[in-house]
Amino acid sequence: MRAAQFLEGQFTVAEVEAPPALGSWQIRIDVVACGICGSDLSVSKDPCRFVGVAHAAGYPLAEFDAERPVVLGHEYAGVVAEIGSDVADFAVGDRVAGIGLATDTASGIPTIIGYSNTYHGAFGEQIVVDAYWVRKVPDGLSLDHATLAEPLHVGEMHVQQSGLTASDSALVIGCGTIGLGAIVAAKAHGARVVIASEPSPARRELAKLMGADIVVDPTEQDPIAVWNALAADGNSLVSEADSGILIAYECSGRAGVLNELLHQLPFNSRIQVLAAGFAEETIIPVVGQFRRIAVNFGHGNYQEPYDITLRRLADGEIDAEALITGRVGLDGVAEAFTALRSPREHVKIIVHPRGSAD
Incomplete structure (x- = not known):
């Protein structure tokens, strides 16, 4: 699949290996849109620092080999391409968005997609995520706008x-x-x-x-x-x-x-x-x-913050289009990261790995 992979401070558009075979609890998604997150900017600035801090904190969700390529991006929206055998709430063709978590089928260790050398992020054409964290995008809400539910x-x-x-x-x-x-x-x-x-x-x-x-x-x-x-x-x-x-x-x-x-x-x-x-x-x-x-720093109970936010977007309570200040294809990812490091004009830049939105 095509993806914008990151290594040694550079983004390169290349053919990369597809994400792993599905676990029974997972979904494969054809990515339509993905936002660039502030944590992606942190990785691009100093991947070794990012990984070192995560490791020292005992936080396996954001550990990867910084000397190997990674495909970043976890603020995704797309279309279901394949479902695991135990997934009952989704079907191929569903429009979806969600939290980008995947549990490694070999180790059982969860990871944030994009902060893994195996579970690619959504600056590529496909991702694999755990179905538990996925939600159907309400009718009438564009996939571009649905990516905003994550941040x-x-x-x-x-x-x-x-x-x-x-x-x-x-x-x-x-x-x-x-x-x-x-x-x-x-x-x-x-x-x-x-x-x-x-x-x-x-x-x-x-x-x-x-x-x-x-x-x-x-x-x-x-x-x-x-x-x-x-x-x-x-x-x-x-x-x-x-x-x-x-x-x-x-x-x-x-x-x-x-x-x-x-x-x-x-x-x-x-x-x-x-x-x-x-x-x-x-x-x-x-x-x-x-x-x-x-x-x-993030202690305490909360209830359905993602679902609440997705609903606000769908109901028009948030002017989603006002937050999107740029859209790029994979070839524009490097330039978009440069622009966001001096964010006087930009708020959220959306990446379209397949070249266009829905």
Whole structure:
């Protein structure tokens, strides 16, 4: 099959070996569209660091041999080409999307497709995934738009885990797709006020479109100072916020943000980390203790965040097309990665491995 494979810092379009034979619980999918994820950018920047951190953390889902080619991409949508013998909920020809997990039939170890030398990602014409994580794409929702359920659902999942209530306010730091998903989710869960902090003008406009009440350019204004001023002035947005707290959703992945938040957030705040970086981070733990700030990297219960997000897309609650700022074929993958490393204009670039969308 044709794929854009990655090795030694370069993307090359080539004929690669097809994904493995199906386990009884798996589905083979002809990929129509796949988004480029921030973690794909992390791999392309330093694959050895990516794999080393995953290995040291005991996280087998993202371990692969960085000295061998990989086909990245896990924000997929496509058409079912083959089903395993125990798969009952899908048929060949179904339009599907989902979470890109596959359990190795030989070892029984799960992996994220694309972060494996064997289970290729969706920057190729076919993938194999576990049926448990696959969903049918609702009629009327394009496969391009369905790919957005994967990154956007991260926001829904973390808002649920953060315990946000209608008494609380949300500060979303970084308005890439995950941050925009956090804005959508915070508004849906009734946050009193949602402040978005983002240096890119294009992404600030999208933050407004997704429902942010206040949008701040952090190079000109401190978003925490903005919230503090609203509270001090008794602004109607936060005038009844005494019973709630401010929850910061860190979606930028920028080094140093965690330490800044620990020092600057109001006492009794929370930090929910959605886009964690791969670099080492220095914090002073006692600062968080002094200020009684809880930090959550993803602990806690959640219910059906992917299904909820897919339904929002299908119902038109999210302007999906506004989030897609580019589309490329396999030959354009390398250029797309370059563009996304300086994301002043782009949010989500969709790859079409077969040359066109549905």
